[in-house]
Amino acid sequence: MTPDTISSVRTRFFDTKIEFLKGVGPQKAALLNQELGIFTFGDLIQHYPFRHEDRTVFHQISQLNEQLPAAQIKGRLREITTVGEGNKKRLVAYFSDGTGLMELVWFQSINWYEKSLRANTEYIVYGKPLSFGGRWSITHPDIDLLTNENQGGGFWQPIYPLTEKLRRKFVDSRAISKMMRSLLEISRSHIRETLPEDLTRKYRLISKADALWHFHLPESQKSLHQAQRRLKFEELFYNQFRLIKNKLLHKTEYPGMVFSLTNLVKIFYDQFLPFQLTNAQIRVLHEIHEDLKTGKQMNRLLQGDVGSGKTIVAFISMLFALDNDAQACLMAPTEILADQHYQGLKKFAELLGVNIGKLTGSTKKKEREVIHKQLLDGSMQIIVGTHALLEDIVQFKNLGLCIIDEQHRFGVAQRARLWAKNSRIYPHMLVMTATPIPRTLAMTLYGDLDISAIDELPAGRKPIKTVHRYDAHRTSVFGFIKEEIAKGRQIYMVYPLIEESEKMDLKDLMDGYESVSRSFPDVPISILHGKMKSQDKDYEMGRFVRHETKILVATTVIEVGVNVPNASVMVIENAERFGLSQLHQLRGRVGRGAEQSYCILMTDYKISKDTKLRIETMCRTNDGFEIAEVDLQLRGPGDISGTQQSGLVDLLVANLAQDGEILKAARLSAEDILGRDPDLLQPAHKPIKLHLDNLKKEETNWSRIS
Ligand code: ADP
Ligand code: MG
Numbered sequence: 001m002t003p004d005t006i007s008s009v010r011t012r013f014f015d016t017k018i019e020f021l022k023g024v025g026p027q028k029a030a031l032l033n034q035e036l037g038i039f040t041f042g043d044l045i046q047h048y049p050f051r052h053e054d055r056t057v058f059h060q061i062s063q064l065n066e067q068l069p070a071a072q073i074k075g076r077l078r079e080i081t082t083v084g085e086g087n088k089k090r091l092v093a094y095f096s097d098g099t100g101l102m103e104l105v106w107f108q109s110i111n112w113y114e115k116s117l118r119a120n121t122e123y124i125v126y127g128k129p130l131s132f133g134g135r136w137s138i139t140h141p142d143i144d145l146l147t148n149e150n151q152g153g154g155f156w157q158p159i160y161p162l163t164e165k166l167r168r169k170f171v172d173s174r175a176i177s178k179m180m181r182s183l184l185e186i187s188r189s190h191i192r193e194t195l196p197e198d199l200t201r202k203y204r205l206i207s208k209a210d211a212l213w214h215f216h217l218p219e220s221q222k223s224l225h226q227a228q229r230r231l232k233f234e235e236l237f238y239n240q241f242r243l244i245k246n247k248l249l250h251k252t253e254y255p256g257m258v259f260s261l262t263n264l265v266k267i268f269y270d271q272f273l274p275f276q277l278t279n280a281q282i283r284v285l286h287e288i289h290e291d292l293k294t295g296k297q298m299n300r301l302l303q304g305d306v307g308s309g310k311t312i313v314a315f316i317s318m319l320f321a322l323d324n325d326a327q328a329c330l331m332a333p334t335e336i337l338a339d340q341h342y343q344g345l346k347k348f349a350e351l352l353g354v355n356i357g358k359l360t361g362s363t364k365k366k367e368r369e370v371i372h373k374q375l376l377d378g379s380m381q382i383i384v385g386t387h388a389l390l391e392d393i394v395q396f397k398n399l400g401l402c403i404i405d406e407q408h409r410f411g412v413a414q415r416a417r418l419w420a421k422n423s424r425i426y427p428h429m430l431v432m433t434a435t436p437i438p439r440t441l442a443m444t445l446y447g448d449l450d451i452s453a454i455d456e457l458p459a460g461r462k463p464i465k466t467v468h469r470y471d472a473h474r475t476s477v478f479g480f481i482k483e484e485i486a487k488g489r490q491i492y493m494v495y496p497l498i499e500e501s502e503k504m505d506l507k508d509l510m511d512g513y514e515s516v517s518r519s520f521p522d523v524p525i526s527i528l529h530g531k532m533k534s535q536d537k538d539y540e541m542g543r544f545v546r547h548e549t550k551i552l553v554a555t556t557v558i559e560v561g562v563n564v565p566n567a568s569v570m571v572i573e574n575a576e577r578f579g580l581s582q583l584h585q586l587r588g589r590v591g592r593g594a595e596q597s598y599c600i601l602m603t604d605y606k607i608s609k610d611t612k613l614r615i616e617t618m619c620r621t622n623d624g625f626e627i628a629e630v631d632l633q634l635r636g637p638g639d640i641s642g643t644q645q646s647g648l649v650d651l652l653v654a655n656l657a658q659d660g661e662i663l664k665a666a667r668l669s670a671e672d673i674l675g676r677d678p679d680l681l682q683p684a685h686k687p688i689k690l691h692l693d694n695l696k697k698e699e700t701n702w703s704r705i706s
């Protein structure tokens with residue numbers, strides 16, 4: 001047989017219907033189909049556990065401690081009773097192992113447990129132990145009769161994604177493990193290696209077949225760890241491989257305009273540069289110019305914290321286009337941001353005699369017609385705007401560079417519509433974001449873009465001083481605010497707003513407003529929240545912007561782009577209810593003027609460990625990238641990417657918060673192989689080719705199912 005026919009035979013094995021697996025049968029198969037989308041052997045073997053429970057050792061009640069994430073205890077059920085009434089009712093079982101006595105507690109399925117648990121019988125229990133008044137207890141433990149098979153402990157139990165219905169039909173993680181064992185026993189010779197040998201050797205990765213075995217049926221922590229490492233590497237390798245391949249494809253397939261002339265750029269540099277660029281700005285401009293003169297189309301992400309100076313980088317990049325007879329556009333997600341950009345760029349443009357325009361939803365018809373005409377005949381060189389730029393009627397003489405601000409509010413579709421605005425040759429694309437993203441996340445979210453980062457603030461900025469204060473110290477906080485107001489400064493006081501409890505939040509805000517009014521009877525105060533009419537909001541905001549009010553009491557609705565350089569203090573109430581990135585963004589509203597600014601995080605005395613870490617991080621650093629890293633560790637990648645892109649980081653085994661090293665190695669390997677053998681013609685790279693085909697096939701199958 002040739003290798004290809006072997007592979008098709010192998011593929012057929014994994015296409016076998018799940019009902020033909022020993023111990024499954026038609027009924028269970030139907031359940032697996034419905035509940036988990038498992039139809040074939042291949043589907044089951046890829047149904048990965050999301051964690052593994054350590055069942056290797058038994059703990060003794062006398063040696064429990066609160067730090068244990070979970071404990072496994074072998075002992076005897078003594079007495080079983082129900083306690084309490086109504087929805088406080090619970091089932092309590094007393095359990096002893098000879099070293100001590102503990103309580104097992106159930107709040108749910110009480111009747112079922114009451115019927116099935118037997119007193120004076122030996123069990124193994126597993127769960128998180130907690131101590132209440134010196135007595136240990138586990139709520140809703142896993143509980144199994146002690147048997148010959150399980151009495152020795154010594155295994156790791158994979159925990160699989162399941163549904164309530166499956167559990168009711170007794171298909172639990174243990175049942176899945178049993179099926180997995182039957183499947184793995186007959187699969188071994190059918191599992192194809194998916195990574196080339198030089199990679200598995202270089203990174204000491206175990207084979208795919210071994211990895212699947214030990215991931216589903218781990219015998220020790222070491223074998224589990226090796227299995228995880230191998231599967232993570234594979235997953236990240238293929239994730240990166242496909243992203244980088246796309247990127248290269250774009251580069252080879254689509255030529256870019258060559259921007260080599262630098263006339264206006266030089267004039268601007270020599271005569272009009274309003275300040276010295278930071279090293280980071282210079283480096284980034286260099287990276288951009290390198291792209292613009294290669295003849296390949298640029299697709300670059302520019303990251304930089306609020307205030308890092310992205311605008312001037314954007315402007316100089318546009319000048320490269322203008323110098324080479326091309327036009328440039330800048331698109332922002334809101335009118336306010338578009339206007340801010342326009343005001344900022346217009347100052348520079350006027351110095352050079354460059355014609356710049358603004359186009360948004362509220363641009364008047366007459367003005368609009370002039371802009372359309374000037375863009376088409378090329379007499380308008382730069383246009384700044386919102387989504388309005390995407391409309392078909394907006395056509396250019398020769399669009400050469402598109403800049404998109406706050407990429408996370410736009411999708412890939414919008415990028416494509418901008419590309420289409422030049423039918424001759426795709427314009428270069430620069431995507432800017434002020435939301436710092438950790439490197440690992442950027443590599444997977446924006447792996448098809450080149451990345452530049454402005455990781456340095458302009459010199460002379462006074463870093464914002466951030467402190468943590470307990471609610472009990474409000475008097476001294478208010479005293480400090482009084483001093484700042486006496487110096488002529490203004491103050492933000494922000495209250496949390498969580499949608500589910502809007503009413504309560506509004507009450508908090510109103511209570512806060514009253515208490516502030518009482519403490520500052522002579523100070524004019526503004527209030528702002530989402531339930532206000534928009535003209536009332538504008539009115540209140542306007543008073544604060546004009547310095548007529550000194551304190552702004554608000555929920556997080558403070559408009560994006562609000563810029564009041566005179567405001568020097570940001571007080572955040574109930575800081576424990578904000579995420580890290582939100583705290584960082586709020587803090588960014590101060591520190592915009594020449595004066596020293598402060599951020600005061602208020603909390604109760606009692607705060608959780610995570611909250612403490614968030615607050616300590618805020619107090620320690622103003623660096624958005626560092627904060628984003630901690631945020632990633634705390635919340636995990638899913639929540640951070642949050643926006644439209646979350647679907648892109650669909651990783652089953654790897655965890656971007658923890659697997660940065662593996663990701664780096666995987667990316668380097670993918671780059672290396674694509675660099676040497678982009679079409680995968682070498683025999684050594686055959687496994688990659690086959691696996692890519694397989695992945696594509698799987699994806700089409702999935703899209704048909706869902
Ligand atoms: P962002 O990255 O948030 O868009 P901006 O481009 O708006 O930041 O810059 C913030 C402020 O810093 C602006 O007032 C800008 O003029 C100023 N600025 C930018 N770069 C420098 C620099 N190298 N030196 C001094 N001030 C700078
Ligand atoms: Mg900006």
